[in-house]
Amino acid sequence: MARRERTAEELAEEVRRTRAHPYGVKPLGNLILSGAVNCRDAGLGNLKQTTDGTVSEIVSYCTGESVALLSATSRSFYAFCHSDEVWKPLTLFALRKDGKFFFSDNWKQTYLNTRLGEQAPKHNLIVLDNFYSDTLHHIHRDSSIPIPAKWTRTNNVERRHASSMSKEEFQELYEKPGKPVIIQGLVENWGAFKKWEWDYLLSKWGDVEYQCEAARLTMKEFKQYCDQQCDDRPLYLFDQSFCSTSEGLSADFEVPEYFNDDLFSVLGDKRPDFRWLIAGPARSGSSFHKDPNSTDAWNACIRGVKKWIFFPPSVVPPGVMCSEDGADVTSPMSLVEWFSNYYHRCDEVDVPPLEALVQPGEMMYIPNGWWHLCLNLTSTICITQNYVSNVGLKRVLSFLKSMPHCVSGVPCERRESLYTDFREALSSNLPELLQQVDEEEKKDAKPHNEPLPQGDEGGFSFDF
Amino acid sequence: KLQFLYFIALNMPFTIESGNYGTVDFSKSVVLQSNDQKPIEFVVEREAAKMSGLIKDMLEDQEGDDQTVIPIPNVNGRTLKYVLEYCEYHWNNKADPIDKPLRGKIEEVISSWDRQFLLTDLIKGGDEKQHELLIDVIMAANFLNIKDLLDLTCASVASMIKGKTPEQIRALFNIENDFTPEEEEKIREENRWCEES
Numbered sequence: 001m002a003r004r005e006r007t008a009e010e011l012a013e014e015v016r017r018t019r020a021h022p023y024g025v026k027p028l029g030n031l032i033l034s035g036a037v038n039c040r041d042a043g044l045g046n047l048k049q050t051t052d053g054t055v056s057e058i059v060s061y062c063t064g065e066s067v068a069l070l071s072a073t074s075r076s077f078y079a080f081c082h083s084d085e086v087w088k089p090l091t092l093f094a095l096r097k098d099g100k101f102f103f104s105d106n107w108k109q110t111y112l113n114t115r116l117g118e119q120a121p122k123h124n125l126i127v128l129d130n131f132y133s134d135t136l137h138h139i140h141r142d143s144s145i146p147i148p149a150k151w152t153r154t155n156n157v158e159r160r161h162a163s164s165m166s167k168e169e170f171q172e173l174y175e176k177p178g179k180p181v182i183i184q185g186l187v188e189n190w191g192a193f194k195k196w197e198w199d200y201l202l203s204k205w206g207d208v209e210y211q212c213e214a215a216r217l218t219m220k221e222f223k224q225y226c227d228q229q230c231d232d233r234p235l236y237l238f239d240q241s242f243c244s245t246s247e248g249l250s251a252d253f254e255v256p257e258y259f260n261d262d263l264f265s266v267l268g269d270k271r272p273d274f275r276w277l278i279a280g281p282a283r284s285g286s287s288f289h290k291d292p293n294s295t296d297a298w299n300a301c302i303r304g305v306k307k308w309i310f311f312p313p314s315v316v317p318p319g320v321m322c323s324e325d326g327a328d329v330t331s332p333m334s335l336v337e338w339f340s341n342y343y344h345r346c347d348e349v350d351v352p353p354l355e356a357l358v359q360p361g362e363m364m365y366i367p368n369g370w371w372h373l374c375l376n377l378t379s380t381i382c383i384t385q386n387y388v389s390n391v392g393l394k395r396v397l398s399f400l401k402s403m404p405h406c407v408s409g410v411p412c413e414r415r416e417s418l419y420t421d422f423r424e425a426l427s428s429n430l431p432e433l434l435q436q437v438d439e440e441e442k443k444d445a446k447p448h449n450e451p452l453p454q455g456d457e458g459g460f461s462f463d464f
Numbered sequence: 465k466l467q468f469l470y471f472i473a474l475n476m477p478f479t480i481e482s483g484n485y486g487t488v489d490f491s492k493s494v495v496l497q498s499n500d501q502k503p504i505e506f507v508v509e510r511e512a513a514k515m516s517g518l519i520k521d522m523l524e525d526q527e528g529d530d531q532t533v534i535p536i537p538n539v540n541g542r543t544l545k546y547v548l549e550y551c552e553y554h555w556n557n558k559a560d561p562i563d564k565p566l567r568g569k570i571e572e573v574i575s576s577w578d579r580q581f582l583l584t585d586l587i588k589g590g591d592e593k594q595h596e597l598l599i600d601v602i603m604a605a606n607f608l609n610i611k612d613l614l615d616l617t618c619a620s621v622a623s624m625i626k627g628k629t630p631e632q633i634r635a636l637f638n639i640e641n642d643f644t645p646e647e648e649e650k651i652r653e654e655n656r657w658c659e660e661s
Contacts, residue, residue: 045639046599047621054606054618061622063565065658072630072651073639093565112657121654126647 019144019230022106023082024127027137038132043076052135055080064090064111079131083139084231087111092214101217103225110225142336143232143283147377151339152307157356157364161185162256170258170365175296175391178367180310180354183258187300188361191252196302196381198223205246210239210277226281226379233334234284242277249277253383256363259298261389263396263433266425272409272418275385285335285375288317290368292408293418294399295386297366301358304380309346310354313369317353318345320371335375368392394437397422477548478507485531494523494532496544504541505533512551517609538607543600546586550613553577559612562619570623574616582620592624592636 031038041048047055059067059080067090071081080086087107091114095101099114105123112120160170162185174181187193206220212235217225222237229235243250255262264271272293285306290313291297299306311317319333319342333341346353357377358364366372388396400407400419407415414421426434480487480495482505488495494513497503510532514520519534526532536544562573571579586601588594598617605613625633634641643651 039642042640043642045634045637046595047637050599050602051606054602054614057614057618058621058625060564061562061566061619062625066565066622066626068655068658069628069630070625070633072643072648072655073633073641075642075647077639078643078651090565116657119657121657124650124654126650 021137021140022125022127023079024129024131025079025136025140026132027141028132028134031132036130036132039075039128039130040079040133041076043074043078045074052080052133056083056085056135059086060089064094064115075128075131078126079128079133079136082108082125083136084143085139088231088235089214095215101215101221101225103221103228105228107231138337139232139334142334142340143230145336147282147336151343151375152357152377154355155357157182157308157310157354159184159362167258171389171391174365175258175367175389178313178369180308180356180367180370180372181365182356182358183256183298183363183365184361186256187253187302187363190254190300190302192300192302192383193361195252201381204248208246210237210242210245212237212239222279226279229281232283232336234281236284236286237277237279239277240273240275243275246277253300253302255385256298258365259296259385259387259389261391262387263390263393263426263430264295264388264422266429267422268425270410270414270421270425272386272407274387274409275383278382278384279380280376281379282376283334283336284380286373287333287335287338288320288371288373290371291366291386293386293388294368294392294396295388296368296392297384297386299358299364299366299374299382299384301360301362301364302381302383303360304376304378304382305360306358306364306380306382307375307377308354308356308358308364309373310356310366311349311371312351313371315349315351315371317371317373318342318349335373338373339375368395390433393433394440397437398441477545477552479545480505480507485533490531494519494534496548497533497535498541498544499535499537499539500541503535504544506544506548508548508552509555512548512555515551515555515610515612517611519608536608539604540600543597543604546581546597546601547604547608547610547613550581550616551610553581554612559616562615566619566622566626569626570620578616582616586617587620587624595621595624 028038044050044055047058059070062070067081067086071078084107087110091099091101091107091111094111094114100117101110102113103110104113109120109123112123157180159182162183165183170181170183173179202220202223206223207218209216209218210222212222215235217237219237222235225235239245262274264274274295278299288309288311309317319338356364397419400422404416404419407418410418423434482503485495488507493507493509496506496508496513496519498506510523513534514523522534523532539547559575559578562570567573570582574582582598583590586595586598588597598620602614602617602621605617624636628636633639641648
């Protein structure tokens with residue numbers, strides 16, 4: 001996939017502001033200009049004809065010891081074995097077996113810290129002067145290029161102020177038709193908005209563990225990582241248990257009235273995961289996805305600036321590979337990589353995306369079914385919740401019934417039964433609502449009995 | 465017809481006389497041609513061929529009964545035979561994913577079919593030094609975009625690396641040691657912990 005061509009000025013600016021590759025890896029373009037010899041092939045031996053991607057794939061199956069010893073065979077393998085892509089998953093894996101996380105300098109050093117604690121040797125970087133690879137260099141470039149202004153220019157999601165919008169109006173204009181909107185005047189009144197600086201958070205919850213992708217880290221450990229890292233795809237704190245693990249935290253925010261019909265609450269603690277504390281450094285975020293179980297969501301930006309991109313449900317975003325059953329996802333690219341390769345192709349899509357730059361104190365409403373991506377431009381802290389209200393109940397029940405294999409947020413064994421469990425809980429707690437929804441469903445399913453007006457396609461349709 | 469049954473029984477991809485498509489049922493199968501001077505033509509079930517992301521994309525716009533004959537650049541007959549053998553076995557019998565990092569040796573975490581597939585000819589007679597076909601299959605799997613086969617073969621190479629010293633790894637893969645003595649010493653010092661585990 002060729003990157004969009006940059007202008008001479010853009011390239012010069014990029015070079016000026018980008019830090020050098022820590023191991024001296026250079027892109028292939030430099031090789032052509034310099035006439036030097038690439039040490040890649042000689043150092044790969046019988047594997048020299050395979051692609052860089054394949055060599056990296058081989059390394060990804062190796063244990064920490066194997067990678068370390070492999071890196072000693074040649075300069076070429078040294079380069080392949082010292083990518084953050086290699087040592088980050090190995091570190092997260094080592095953490096599961098009782099390591100102590102302490103991020104310092106880079107992921108290899110951090111791995112050594114985790115495995116060996118006090119005995120960890122100092123990782124001495126060897127700078128190679130004759131290794132050229134686009135694949136390895138791109139990862140580095142993604143981690144260090146300044147984020148171009150053009151990625152953040154478009155800001156066309158509607159903004160409304162809570163003081164001038166009733167719940168009914170919100171439901172009529174945004175929730176029923178499914179339209180993203182940014183709501184101001186809510187988050188800025190929260191305790192979180194006033195108090196949540198890192199000093200405060202660390203003093204209260206610094207030793208509490210949070211889910212950070214595949215690892216569990218304390219807030220202190222995570223913050224220390226954030227300050228030191230220069231990843232192309234930084235670790236993201238994304239924790240669904242924070243209200244029970246972090247005493248007092250839930251008092252610092254409140255669910256706005258617009259979203260307080262939270263029907264999954266009838267399931268009590270059998271409900272699917274529904275709220276997350278999210279924090280991450282610049283370049284972290286979420287790549288394109290649709291929210292689980294056909295729910296709607298809100299995302300409150302407490303600290304930092306977030307770049308959002310939205311595509312309507314029927315438009316697959318550029319660069320997104322949608323497998324037939326939605327199950328298979330190959331190793332996802334970093335957000336920076338997506339922006340570098342695919343952002344400009346948004347112009348070619350039939351329906352241009354909605355985009356927004358969300359500031360602290362603002363809340364994004366994410367309608368169900370919409371593709372969305374979020375890139376943190378600075379260090380950010382947010383709270384997000386998914387919900388289903390009266391407006392969406394029929395649709396969600398329909399989803400749970402017809403796509404049990406796509407249900408998420410509950411243990412595997414309960415996915416197939418979430419539909420019936422939810423119905424049961426609704427009929428105990430909100431029988432009239434359930435009855436109403438069932439009646440509507442029946443009406444939708446009735447075939448037409450009267451003759452149709454001219455030009456109509458006929459037949460009946462389901463509303464998912 | 466007897467030849468047909470013979471090949472099905474041994475689960476080997478079925479080759480035909482060049483251009484002789486008389487026996488081919490194009491509603492169910494496609495013909496793939498290797499890149500040899502004299503191409504070898506393989507008859508493969510359509511569903512098996514679609515394990516290749518590359519071929520799957522090509523077939524997307526196709527009507528069922530078209531006489532589909534696809535030349536495969538970059539892959540010779542010897543390699544293609546094994547690639548297709550894998551596809552014909554696995555297209556409706558998906559292999560379990562292989563954990564990263566590898567737990568133990570590759571033989572311990574794959575099915576017996578995959579074990580035999582790997583250790584008969586790809587790693588000839590189970591002798592690690594004889595891995596030429598393995599590397600050819602890696603390149604073919606990468607080119608044809610057959611994820612599970614690429615995973616299996618890459619994990620196999622990782623397995624061969626496991627437990628070896630740098631000197632042994634170099635010998636196995638004919639790797640040139642292009643470090644300066646100082647660089648080598650630096651790395652060896654840093655790697656002392658590997659010896660202790």
